Every structure is written in C-alpha cells, then in structure tokens.
Amino acid sequence: MSMTWVEIDLGALRENYRAIRALLADGVKMAPVVKADAYGHGLVPVARELDLLGAEYFGVNDLAEARALRDAGIEREIMVLLGVEPQDAGEAVSLGVIPVVYSRESLKGLDEALRSLGAKVRVHLKMDTGMGRLGQPWWEAGEFFRFAASLETVEVTGLCSHFSTSDEADKGFSNLQIKKFKEVVETARHAGLDPEELHMANSAGIIDLGSSQLSLVRPGITLYGCQPSKEMHNACALSQVMRLKTRVAQVKTLHAGSFVGYGNTYVTERETRMAVLPVGYANGLSRLLTNRGEVLVRGRRAPIIGRVSMSLTTVDVTDVRGVIEGDDAVIMGFMGREFIGADDIAELTSTISYEVLCLVGSTNERVYLGGSVRRA
Ligand SMILES: Cc1ncc(COP(=O)(O)O)c(C=O)c1O
Incomplete structure (x- = not known):
C-alpha cells in the first residue's frame, strides 16, 4: 500500500447519478462520460457501478477505453467520442461500439475501411454548432448529411454537438447553439437521415438548459461530484467522489x-x-x-x-x-x-x-x- 492514495467513494457516485437522473425529463437516456479513465476515477469500476444503475450508454475517448469496458463485460452502448481511425474500423465493428464521426474526411476514411471489410457500423455525427472545436461546421451540414446518407457502410443513428459556454451565467450563446442544432436536425431529415439519438447536453446543460436534454445527455463532472461552475442557475446536490x-x-x-x-x-x-x-x-x-x-x-x-x-x-x-x-x-x-x-x-x-x-x-x-x- 502506498503512503499516499486516492479513495473513490462509489456510494457518492451512485448518489450523484441519481441526482442527475432526477433532473431529466421522462425518457431521456444517460451517457455517463467515463473518458480519460473516468476523469481519473478508474474507467471500469466507475462504469460497472453506473451499468448496475441502468446507464444506457457510455462515452469514452477511444477504442482502448471501449475495449476495456467490453473486456469487463459491459454490454451497454458505447460512444467513442474521439472517433475511430480507418485502420481500427474492424475492431469498432467487432466491439459493437458507435464511433462519433466529426468530418467528411473521417467519414470517407471509415467508409473505405468498412467497404474493404464488407462491414457496416452505426455512427453518431458530431456537428459544430458554434464551439469551434471538433465537429462538422453547421453551415456545411447539408452536404455532410447527404454524403453520409449515400454510404451503405454507415448507419447514422445519432447526431450530437457540444456546448462551449453552458456553465456560464449568460445562456445566450448556448441557446443559440441549441437553435442551430435543431436546425441541423431538420437538415439531416431532409437529407434522408433518421437519427434516433440527439444529444448535446453536458452537466451544465442538464442542470441549466432543460431544452438541451433531447433524447440523450452526456454528464461528466457532476457524476464525480463537482459543480460545472459557480455560475449555475439551478441546484443539483452532489458529493465529491x-x-x-x-x-x-x-x-x-x-x-x-x-x-x-x-x-x-x-x-x-x-x-x-x-x-x-x-x-x-x-x-x-x-x-x-x-x-x-x-x-x-x-x-x-x-x-x-x-x-x-x-x-x-x-x-x-x-x-x-x-x-x-x-x-x-x-x-x-x-x-x-x-x-x-x-x-x-x-x-x-x-x-x-x-x-x-x-x-x-x-x-x-x-x-x-x-x-x-x-x-x-
Ligand atoms: C463531448 C463531451 N460531452 C460531454 C462531456 C461532459 O462534460 P461535463 O464534464 O462538463 O459534464 C465532455 C467533457 O469534456 C465532452 O467532451
């Protein structure tokens, strides 16, 4: 035993999960974000607890984390938030995970790899609705979606986006992102896509922006017991894990x-x-x-x-x-x-x-x- 160690209170994790669940509208599913080794709390032990509580999805960074969850016997849906490189397409298929695809180029690469394997995968397309980080820019949505719809190797089962300022007191920009995301969803339907899951809410979105809950939410920091910021409008009682x-x-x-x-x-x-x-x-x-x-x-x-x-x-x-x-x-x-x-x-x-x-x-x-x- 080391002289210095970290204690992870799984009881607190369960309480936080329930506190977040209580904020969700009926039927909204949860995708706990367990990327980066569950924010340092340990991917598998954290995911096991949340699996027992009924989390429908998990959000991980990469295939290595997805594989660790499958090896641990977790059968829930897994979204690979940073996507999957073409050379790993086969493993994504065999693990039964959902790559997040964030650009036309990455979609093309995945399609080519899947065609050579004769395989098909479900994907969620990530749209940049203003954050200016990972994701296809919203103004290129139509072309991106039409391209996705033309591919036989991918089934688009979800659309997602991410907030840049949902933890700030002024929700103006987040509301604009929600509006843009809803427009993008319409564009997707016009392009012939029929995504089942729509998601953009992180912890701050869940707490302060009810209209961002859509079909699925992706809480991270609140599960581990910290508030997204000091500027939250609404309360959610949490305990540090x-x-x-x-x-x-x-x-x-x-x-x-x-x-x-x-x-x-x-x-x-x-x-x-x-x-x-x-x-x-x-x-x-x-x-x-x-x-x-x-x-x-x-x-x-x-x-x-x-x-x-x-x-x-x-x-x-x-x-x-x-x-x-x-x-x-x-x-x-x-x-x-x-x-x-x-x-x-x-x-x-x-x-x-x-x-x-x-x-x-x-x-x-x-x-x-x-x-x-x-x-x-
Ligand atoms: C794509 C994505 N979704 C959700 C989250 C969870 O955010 P939070 O920890 O603020 O709830 C993160 C965290 O960085 C993320 O990158």
Missing part, C-alpha cells in the same frame, strides 16, 4: 526564524510544529499550492508552508493538537466536518476541478469504497 489521503511522515518543532523547504520561501514567524507529508506534485498536487492552500489533519485545517516538492509537502500543525507521525491527512475531500474540494484546489491553482481530478486520480493508487469493486 474522490479523496486524496496520505499519512504524516514526520513531525518536528522548528525555532522561530527557520526556513522551510526548497528555495527558503517560507520563514517561521514563531516556534512552529511542522508535519511533513509524503505527497507532492508527482501525486498531482500542484506546486502552485506552495505557501497557499491547506490540508486536513485530525479533522482540522493546516496551512501548507514552504514549497510543494515532487513527493513531499510541509504543513504548519502548531494549532492542531496532538499530531503524530502516522496520522492520516486529507489533501482533498472530507475529514470530519472539514472539506477541501477539487474546486477549492482548482481556484488556488488557476484551473478547474476537471484537471485536478484527472491529475490526482491518474497518479495515485486507488482504493474503492462502498461498491462491489474494491481495488483498481
């Missing part, structure tokens, strides 16, 4: 005027009881938390002093009674009544909870709590 823990390696008393850590960036102003923690930026704890931020020890907050280094971090525990070597410390998550959120860390390090979860989750041993699966 990930907790980063470690154990105090050393406790010592420094005289007033002592330096702490690399670069002597901190000087004690008083006699200071200091705890050294075996956690650092190699564990996904940003070096930007140097001399800022806190950890939890014995249920109390202890400020980080000195530089966060690769595998060690120093904290001031002068005001926390009775800290001894071997005590548990929580870097992120709950301890007693105190809580340090991925959002709190993100704010201090000028990023978003998504990045904090991915970094912390992918660099530490994981222990699963509250579910059928105990270990990664």
Whole structure:
C-alpha cells in the first residue's frame, strides 16, 4: 500500500447519478462520460457501478477505453467520442461500439475501411454548432448529411454537438447553439437521415438548459461530484467522489526564524510544529499550492508552508493538537466536518476541478469504497 492514495467513494457516485437522473425529463437516456479513465476515477469500476444503475450508454475517448469496458463485460452502448481511425474500423465493428464521426474526411476514411471489410457500423455525427472545436461546421451540414446518407457502410443513428459556454451565467450563446442544432436536425431529415439519438447536453446543460436534454445527455463532472461552475442557475446536490489521503511522515518543532523547504520561501514567524507529508506534485498536487492552500489533519485545517516538492509537502500543525507521525491527512475531500474540494484546489491553482481530478486520480493508487469493486 502506498503512503499516499486516492479513495473513490462509489456510494457518492451512485448518489450523484441519481441526482442527475432526477433532473431529466421522462425518457431521456444517460451517457455517463467515463473518458480519460473516468476523469481519473478508474474507467471500469466507475462504469460497472453506473451499468448496475441502468446507464444506457457510455462515452469514452477511444477504442482502448471501449475495449476495456467490453473486456469487463459491459454490454451497454458505447460512444467513442474521439472517433475511430480507418485502420481500427474492424475492431469498432467487432466491439459493437458507435464511433462519433466529426468530418467528411473521417467519414470517407471509415467508409473505405468498412467497404474493404464488407462491414457496416452505426455512427453518431458530431456537428459544430458554434464551439469551434471538433465537429462538422453547421453551415456545411447539408452536404455532410447527404454524403453520409449515400454510404451503405454507415448507419447514422445519432447526431450530437457540444456546448462551449453552458456553465456560464449568460445562456445566450448556448441557446443559440441549441437553435442551430435543431436546425441541423431538420437538415439531416431532409437529407434522408433518421437519427434516433440527439444529444448535446453536458452537466451544465442538464442542470441549466432543460431544452438541451433531447433524447440523450452526456454528464461528466457532476457524476464525480463537482459543480460545472459557480455560475449555475439551478441546484443539483452532489458529493465529491474522490479523496486524496496520505499519512504524516514526520513531525518536528522548528525555532522561530527557520526556513522551510526548497528555495527558503517560507520563514517561521514563531516556534512552529511542522508535519511533513509524503505527497507532492508527482501525486498531482500542484506546486502552485506552495505557501497557499491547506490540508486536513485530525479533522482540522493546516496551512501548507514552504514549497510543494515532487513527493513531499510541509504543513504548519502548531494549532492542531496532538499530531503524530502516522496520522492520516486529507489533501482533498472530507475529514470530519472539514472539506477541501477539487474546486477549492482548482481556484488556488488557476484551473478547474476537471484537471485536478484527472491529475490526482491518474497518479495515485486507488482504493474503492462502498461498491462491489474494491481495488483498481
Ligand atoms: C463531448 C463531451 N460531452 C460531454 C462531456 C461532459 O462534460 P461535463 O464534464 O462538463 O459534464 C465532455 C467533457 O469534456 C465532452 O467532451
């Protein structure tokens, strides 16, 4: 067992899933986004829980993630959000997954590969309705759809798009994207396509833009227990699924005027009881938390002093009674009544909870709590 580890609370994951499900209109299906190793929470254990709860689809990045789900016995629909390269078309067919196709070129490549295999695949076409990232631009929809409709190797069973600002207070641009998407759907029907699934809502869309729910939604961050942003109009009660823990390696008393850590960036102003923690930026704890931020020890907050280094971090525990070597410390998550959120860390390090979860989750041993699966 490592000295620093991540706990994944599958009970919290289940509660978040139910909270999101409760926001959906009748009949709307869920495609939990479990890409990037389920935002660092572990693809298979997370998907297994959500499968048991009845998630209809999963959204993964690539075929490697899709294969991992199939190998784990998951039989639900799987959308491959970054698409499938022509040389992998055969595997997409054998895994029975749905590639997202985002350009005429990628559609052409897939068609050629499938023709040589004599195979057919279901696809969802991704439209850029204003985000300006992956997807066929909406103004080229007609030609794109007519081309898709002309191919015998692909069956277009879905159309999708993605929001760029659904987590912002001003929903004007998102509403424009919804309008454009609805127009694009009409264009698809005129081109002879009959997509069963229409989807564009991420977590923020689900919470704040009811009209974006369509037939299917793709929640990510909310499943893992973080709000999409502080600007949400509507509420959704969530609990953070990930907790980063470690154990105090050393406790010592420094005289007033002592330096702490690399670069002597901190000087004690008083006699200071200091705890050294075996956690650092190699564990996904940003070096930007140097001399800022806190950890939890014995249920109390202890400020980080000195530089966060690769595998060690120093904290001031002068005001926390009775800290001894071997005590548990929580870097992120709950301890007693105190809580340090991925959002709190993100704010201090000028990023978003998504990045904090991915970094912390992918660099530490994981222990699963509250579910059928105990270990990664
Ligand atoms: C295509 C797509 N859909 C849905 C999501 C889920 O977004 P969120 O985590 O904000 O719910 C993502 C996440 O980046 C995504 O790329």
